Amino acid sequence: MLRVENLTVKFPSRFGDVTAVEDMVMSIDVGEIHGLVGESGAGKSTVGAAIIGLLQKPGYVADGDMMLGDTDLRRLDRFEAHALRGKRISMIFQDPQTSLNPLMRIEDQLIETILAHEDISVADARTRAVDLLDEMGIENAAARMQSYPHQFSGGMRQRVVIALALCTNPELIIADEPTTALDVAVQSQVLDLIRRLADVRKVGFMLITHDIGVIAQIADTVTVMRHGKMIENGPTAQVLGQPKEDYTKQLMAAVPPLDRKIARFKVPDEDGIITPSEARGNAAEAWLMRGIKEDPIGLTLDQVNVAFPGVRTSLWKKPDPYVALRDISFDVKPGTVVGIVGESGSGKSTLAKTLTGLIKPVSGTMTMGGAPLPGGRERARNHPSRQLIQMVFQDPFSSLNSRHRIGAILAEPLWLYGLETDKDARRKLCIDMLSLVGMPPEAIDKYPHQFSGGQRQRIAVARALLARPKVLICDEPTSALDVSIQAQLLNLLKGLQAAFGLTVVFISHNLSVVRQMADDVVVLRNGKIREVGASETVYTTPTADYTKRLLALTPVMPAAWRA
């Protein structure tokens, strides 16, 4: 049905044309779900945008053929292309929160779309809209249709988005990361819906995603892309199960499994990066050993509650506080890794901020190595925990001050805590620390924007270590990274933890990642602990229903596909 051959997309720039997609070949049949997988910058979304004719300006299709049935998509003029959008090809975007016009009722958006393409009465269009929402699993559709987008939850909104994409019966739907912004349970429902639509309505889907688990679960065929080029394509089981190309093999090796813990991912390091093992035995390592290894310390939380003032909606009533964490109690044993898993809104980031003293709990006690750990502003700026607890953040693009050189960023903890008073010695130590996390010494005079996300995350780890901490809190440290970079960073963190006996609190929404890191696991939901236990036990024989459901619904590859 859709046939793409030799597609080349270019973006003119000051330095000549940048080729975003080159010689892309793919085809999608009626009722087929075709996965398009690759890491960021692979050009997946560009392919989708080129097909539907919505390339970001000034990008253009430089070469190749795109045929939808008998229609040559490249020969359409502006108006024909717009008439075809929605009618024959439609699209689903990543974030349902922002895909709907906030000022229009769902009903108006649906009817408007139907009437744009079909010459039927408003009443007929409304009937079709109700039926469609019904089919998407929205109860009491006729009444719910009168609502505005903000009155729906995230999962419901994505159903509305799908209904909008479907309401004119297109042959092809391009779904660009349709479940990335959703929680596991909702993701599984949306994926089921897509599968059903492909089977029953015979809609062809182009499913763009970075999540190999999702592809493995529902795609019939798959194309692997890298740097704008097609690497490998074919039936999913064949491409992912018996990959022919090295790149596909590496990609598969980097995916963390849910069912077991592996010691080290077999991934090559980024070009130009020193392998941490080479740097072993340098001055930074010895410096850290002196400070940390001797006696590791643990953390305890006892009945910790965190609440935020609610949003005021009445002049007279005091708003109910929003309880972010309720009766949180658990121990982090010295020198071990505790994993915290939970979906969005479970309070896991609040927990990190509470531990680091950015948020003050309303009740409960925290201790560090037996001594009380005050919360929020009660924790003095010179409290020992300021040095002993350090954090690695989620977003590598905002966790380093873009106006400071790496050298200044790294040296900050050294003088702040008086760990090293001599300027030259500080610089020497920073360089050694950089090589310990696998970065070259030249990095010290550069600015953060000169590095990739993975490299910045390494620098962030170096900054944390330069405080000579005993506790490291990692809040989703890999969720902004591609899977191969994630594997490298996990390798690094595992190595450092083992070498220095660090106590680590590792927070992630990704169950598979947490499994690779954690000795013990805490499962959070809506601010409450659902299950605590040794990692092995929780993953193999979960007791809480919620944990069981999470584990069951997480998309995974069949174990047989693993090398």
Added chain:
Amino acid sequence: MVYFIAKRLIQSVFVMLAVAFLAFSLFRFVGDPITQMTGVETSVADQERLREDLGLNDPFVYQFARFTGDMLQGDFGFSYRTRQPVAEMIATRIPATLELGIVALLISLFVGIPAGVYTALRPRGVATQAILMLTLVGVSIPTFVIGIMLIFFFGVQLGWLPTFGRGGTVHLGGWETSFLTVDGWRALILPAITLGVYQLTLTMRLVRAEMMEVMQSDYIRFATARGVPMGRLYFKHALANTMVPVITIIGLQFGGVIAFSIVTESVFQWPGMGLLFLESIRFVDIPVMGVYLVVIAFFFVLVNLIVDLLYVVIDPRLRIRDVS
């Protein structure tokens, strides 16, 4: 929703009280009211008696409360300069300024919004570049220079339009309007354009910036991907979303319109509140200055309350609580 409006109301009352306090402090502390009211020949004893009669020896808070109370009842005191009641002086001047301001604001909206939309949708067009350059010059020419230039070309050189005063006006109850005579309209054109140009450029640039931002948003891209007709896409989807921030700024701009009318009124000898204010500054006529301040703040607060209500009408997120 009720809470949202109530909150805004309370904030408005707060702003009004603060401005009233400012006006009161002006009256009370800038120069001695008694020396202003009496001549040199008044004896010290008489001055003291007057001071006592006016309650100027009472506690400060009490005086302020009485000042505010009087204002609420429409008693604004007397001008030092003309010895007339300030309320009367201001009231006769309000229509001229309001009519001028409203026409200027309408000019800025009816030209500024379409121009903003056009330049946002055709960001690389030649016309767009020309309009943008022109607006840049527009914001850089002081209002009074625009006024002088208009007077010079249309008044002096071409002799088409009058260059000062309101022309023919008609009394409607207590309201003196220029809207009902040809003469009145002719006299209104130049000052209104003068006052409107600056606001127009601001409106246009704001609409353009917001519109370009909205055109990048996911819901516009999604609507494009569904093949929603272009006309609806631009005006129903994009422009409506653009209006939410634009309306706020227009509310704030109204203050600017009133303030710059001081300049325009001075250039065109337009007999409005601004001219009165200028005169009272020259003569340090504190009561008139204070009351002018309060009246301006009142209009500003009123317009912004209306803007808040419009907000609620446009944006369902303020009207209807979400389910979660």
Added chain:
Amino acid sequence: MRDFIKRYEGLYLFSRSPAVIIAAIVGLAIIIGAVFAPWIAPVNPYDLSSFSLMDGLLPPVWEEFGTERFLLGTDDQGRDMISSILYGARLSLIIGVSAMIIATVLGVGLGLAAGYFGGRFDAVVMRIADIQLALPAILTALLIDGIARGILPPEVQEDVRVAVLTIAIALSLWVNFARTARASTFVQMNKEYVQAAVMQGQHPIRVMFVHILPNILGPLLVIMTVDLASAILLEATLSFLGIGLPADSPSLGTLIRIGMQFLLSGEWWILWIPTLFLVALVVSINVVGDFLRDVFNPRLR
């Protein structure tokens, strides 16, 4: 080369925008002329002995009766127009720049602190800003001027005119800075590098000025140029209204007000030449400001 261009993107874009280059040159020329007015200007217009009524109302050199002694002609007092304009621009710039600097320091300080500490402090600052907004810039400036007239004894009034005018303009412009600084600070506060600094126990002053401030300079720089233009316009407007500077030490606005008397007679240069200078100065500042806005906000380019 590629790295170089990326690094100095602003410079590169500058070299590609003829309008901006012209504006920068014109603006700089006027500014240099104004700064060095005492050395450049043919005569000192403040010095009563330097001009005589005999030379009154002479047109510019290229008109009939123009003389090379007065390139741009003279006013009714016989003052050399070039000298008046250069000294006037000097005064306009001194007031504009000092007002802008005062407004920046006040506004950025308050805005940064409001954004950083939030809560009650923020609420108070923002309520004051609200009140300030209800009284637009020109009104505030007029008002402060009026108060100064009421409070200060007449004999010192002339001496402090420049200071009063500067403060009046500065107070009417600080809100812009405060609101922008506060909004940008809020954005930065959610960035993880700020959280990292706070968590490490760094002093709030250090976090605000060493970490946050360099990251919000872009939008502030834009406001600074826009407000410099506003300050100059405001000063000109006040002087035009006859409330700013007196005729014996004229700024550009005062010169235009004087020129207005000749609107209907033939001596066009007394009105239009200072007007042209003022507009050229403000247009070039605004063009440069607009360019900076584009550089710092590439999305709208």
